[in-house]
Amino acid sequence: MQMLLSLVIGLLYAAGVYMMLRRSFVKLVIGLLMIGHGTNLLIFTSAGLVRGKPPLIDPGLKALGGPTNDPLAPALILTAIVISFAVVAYTIVLVKRTYQEVGTDDLREMRTTDR
Amino acid sequence: MNALVASPVLIPMLTAILCVAAWNRLRLQRVISVLGALALLAVSVWLIVLVDSGGAVSTQFAGWAAPYGIAFVADRFATIMVLLNGISAIAVVIYSLGSIDERRESMGYHALLHALIGACSGAFLSGDLFNIYVWFEVMLMSSFVLLTLGGERGQLEGAIKYVTLNLLSSVIFLSGLGLLYGTVGSLNMADIGLRIRAATEADIPVLTALSVLFLTAFGVKAAAFPFFFWLPASYHTPPPAISALFAGLLTKVGVYALIRVFTVVFTTDPHIMGPIISVIAALTMITGVLGAAAQFEIRRILSFHIVSQIGYMLMGLGVAIVANVRADRLAETLGADAPDTIAMRSAAAIALAGSVFYILHHIIVKTNLFLVAGVVLKLKGCAELKHIGGLYRSNPMLALLFMIPAMSLAGIPILSGFWAKFAIVRAGLQAETYGIVIAALFVSALTLFSMVKIWAEAFWKDQPEGDPRAVESYGAVGAGAPFKPALMYAPIIGLAVITLCIGVGAGPAWNLAERAANDLLDPVPYTEAVLGEPGLQRLAALGLYEFPAIDPIGMPIETASDSALAPTLADVPTGVTP
Numbered sequence: 001m002q003m004l005l006s007l008v009i010g011l012l013y014a015a016g017v018y019m020m021l022r023r024s025f026v027k028l029v030i031g032l033l034m035i036g037h038g039t040n041l042l043i044f045t046s047a048g049l050v051r052g053k054p055p056l057i058d059p060g061l062k063a064l065g066g067p068t069n070d071p072l073a074p075a076l077i078l079t080a081i082v083i084s085f086a087v088v089a090y091t092i093v094l095v096k097r098t099y100q101e102v103g104t105d106d107l108r109e110m111r112t113t114d115r
Numbered sequence: 116m117n118a119l120v121a122s123p124v125l126i127p128m129l130t131a132i133l134c135v136a137a138w139n140r141l142r143l144q145r146v147i148s149v150l151g152a153l154a155l156l157a158v159s160v161w162l163i164v165l166v167d168s169g170g171a172v173s174t175q176f177a178g179w180a181a182p183y184g185i186a187f188v189a190d191r192f193a194t195i196m197v198l199l200n201g202i203s204a205i206a207v208v209i210y211s212l213g214s215i216d217e218r219r220e221s222m223g224y225h226a227l228l229h230a231l232i233g234a235c236s237g238a239f240l241s242g243d244l245f246n247i248y249v250w251f252e253v254m255l256m257s258s259f260v261l262l263t264l265g266g267e268r269g270q271l272e273g274a275i276k277y278v279t280l281n282l283l284s285s286v287i288f289l290s291g292l293g294l295l296y297g298t299v300g301s302l303n304m305a306d307i308g309l310r311i312r313a314a315t316e317a318d319i320p321v322l323t324a325l326s327v328l329f330l331t332a333f334g335v336k337a338a339a340f341p342f343f344f345w346l347p348a349s350y351h352t353p354p355p356a357i358s359a360l361f362a363g364l365l366t367k368v369g370v371y372a373l374i375r376v377f378t379v380v381f382t383t384d385p386h387i388m389g390p391i392i393s394v395i396a397a398l399t400m401i402t403g404v405l406g407a408a409a410q411f412e413i414r415r416i417l418s419f420h421i422v423s424q425i426g427y428m429l430m431g432l433g434v435a436i437v438a439n440v441r442a443d444r445l446a447e448t449l450g451a452d453a454p455d456t457i458a459m460r461s462a463a464a465i466a467l468a469g470s471v472f473y474i475l476h477h478i479i480v481k482t483n484l485f486l487v488a489g490v491v492l493k494l495k496g497c498a499e500l501k502h503i504g505g506l507y508r509s510n511p512m513l514a515l516l517f518m519i520p521a522m523s524l525a526g527i528p529i530l531s532g533f534w535a536k537f538a539i540v541r542a543g544l545q546a547e548t549y550g551i552v553i554a555a556l557f558v559s560a561l562t563l564f565s566m567v568k569i570w571a572e573a574f575w576k577d578q579p580e581g582d583p584r585a586v587e588s589y590g591a592v593g594a595g596a597p598f599k600p601a602l603m604y605a606p607i608i609g610l611a612v613i614t615l616c617i618g619v620g621a622g623p624a625w626n627l628a629e630r631a632a633n634d635l636l637d638p639v640p641y642t643e644a645v646l647g648e649p650g651l652q653r654l655a656a657l658g659l660y661e662f663p664a665i666d667p668i669g670m671p672i673e674t675a676s677d678s679a680l681a682p683t684l685a686d687v688p689t690g691v692t693p
Binding site: 020025028032035036039042043044045046047048072073076079080083086087090091094097098101102107110111112113114 | 245249252255256259260263266267268269271272273274275276278279282283286289290292293294296297298302347348349351352589
């Protein structure tokens with residue numbers, strides 16, 4: 001399972017970087033999104049995968065017995081997802097407004113501020 | 116006490132909420148905005164006085180004790196940053212009243228400004244790495260919207276680079292965070308620091324690799340050498356008040372995070388990280404200043420100078436790490452009390468204090484230079500040096516107010532920048548890192564060249580033929596923008612006075628920076644503030660802290676090393692006889 005997830009993360013990063021290197025602004029945003037998803041899976045995987053063991057204390061015990069799933073990692077991911085939702089909403093508006101102003105989504109046409 | 120530690124975040128957030136509540140009433144929003152900034156300044160002054168006299172304080176949210184809950188820690192370094200945050204907040208808010216158009220104000224300008232300021236405070240005070248990530252995102256989100264507010268073409272194009280690179284750095288930060296959590300199993304910085312100090316040999320290469328992820332992530336935010344391209348592409352596009360706030364604060368949050376992470380958290384393999392940070396620092400300085408030399412738009416010159424100044428701050432950190440490694444080596448060969456070892460240790464302290472002092476000086480000076488550039492932009496409608504001139508004749512007051520921060524940035528004696536550079540260069544010489552010292556001195560000369568270029572072109576030479584207003588310039592904000600000189604000059608004068616004060620009265624400011632640096636180099640104060648007694652026990656187990664001996668009544672016994680009789684007592688062998 002860990003191997004499979006690692007491969008998926010690697011694939012998402014690779015695809016994300018590929019998309020970011022395109023000239024289209026829309027693809028750049030999609031690339032950013034994919035890397036973001038890859039990162040969420042990375043947090044999930046690196047915190048340790050324990051199957052079918054919720055972090056609940058069994059009746060009669062005072063502490064967790066044995067390894068359980070770490071609830072903090074999903075909490076972190078949830079926070080990151082909420083943040084990336086807001087960021088994506090913003091970038092989509094940015095894509096639209098830029099397209100209206102510049103008339104293209106070719107990033108090579110958007111270099112006037114660098115000169 | 117606890118509410119006080121969190122109040123530099125709560126006050127701006129409350130101000131932002133009130134500004135949103137007063138959405139359609141601009142005049143009320145302005146009043147709330149000024150009051151909020153004043154309250155933040157008052158609280159940050161209070162906090163720094165309290166922390167400087169009584170040591171670091173922390174608060175645990177919802178009563179969950181560290182390392183499980185989220186901690187806010189106000190040590191000297193954090194409170195210095197919060198104070199600077201408060202100063203630039205009030206300066207920029209007042210400046211905005213005299214320069215921002217009503218169209219932008221009615222789109223939530225004041226609320227966004229305070230959200231940004233609050234998020235910066237949060238990033239400074241938080242003692243939890245994931246919480247810092249969240250504050251970074253809040254800060255980025257507000258800065259994204261502030262940057263594009265108004266939707267001019269230049270702003271949008273600048274924002275693309277700003278947004279892309281900063282989001283990428285957030286993703287790198289988050290990946291590092293996830294992997295670090297998987298490796299050490301904690302998010303509290305003091306706790307991670309202790310766990311890393313206790314890490315086994317096998318874990319150290321992994322941790323060093325992770326520290327490089329953090330170096331990259333914060334390096335992008337700080338606009339360090341290979342990652343700085345977003346900054347000069349975007350900082351000159353929004354209205355002057357916004358770029359002044361960005362220029363003063365935002366990159367320094369990245370520098371702050373770097374210094375914090377590489378002193379408190381990642382103490383593994385300093386002999387690798389020290390040279391890497393030093394080389395990055397040198398290249399940041401040089402590329403920044405050379406970039407500036409090629410520019411002819413005031414705010415673009417100043418933007419490149421932000422990059423080059425970031426190099427000096429990182430140089431302090433790099434030299435401090437390198438000096439500490441060398442001191443450790445000297446301690447092994449010559450002994451811990453040898454004069455060479457002690458000189459090397461003090462070089463580390465001076466370098467880090469120089470870094471803190473540099474940030475202190477830089478935020479004030481850089482904000483001020485952008486504010487002055489904003490006045491030039493208002494007066495001439497353009498900031499292209501080729502099309503403007505004659506400001507010395509028409510506005511001698513402005514010329515003087517430009518000279519103070521500009522000469523301070525270049526490092527002319529008795530102004531604040533001189534002491535900052537002096538400290539860092541001296542530490543570099545003492546630590547025998549000559550390469551970077553040469554780079555620093557060379558860059559300093561070129562900085563002076565850039566400042567004199569702006570002076571000669573914009574202020575000294577006569578106004579050239581043709582109308583500068585006809586030249587397209589970003590952030591000139593033509594229609595509807597007010598121009599109230601009194602409100603724009605007041606913060607410039609205020610910041611110039613602070614620059615002079617830090618310059619003439621460098622002693623107290625330097626001592627404060629030195630105390631802050633000592634707190635950073637010594638793991639005890641930070642750990643004690645966050646984790647309390649258990650943290651000290653863990654430090655003692657690592658051999659980094661010694662509990663004062665307690666006699667049965669509970670009074671500390673004067674230990675041999677403290678007493679005046681130490682030399683004679685130390686001769687008496689204790690414990691096992693040979």
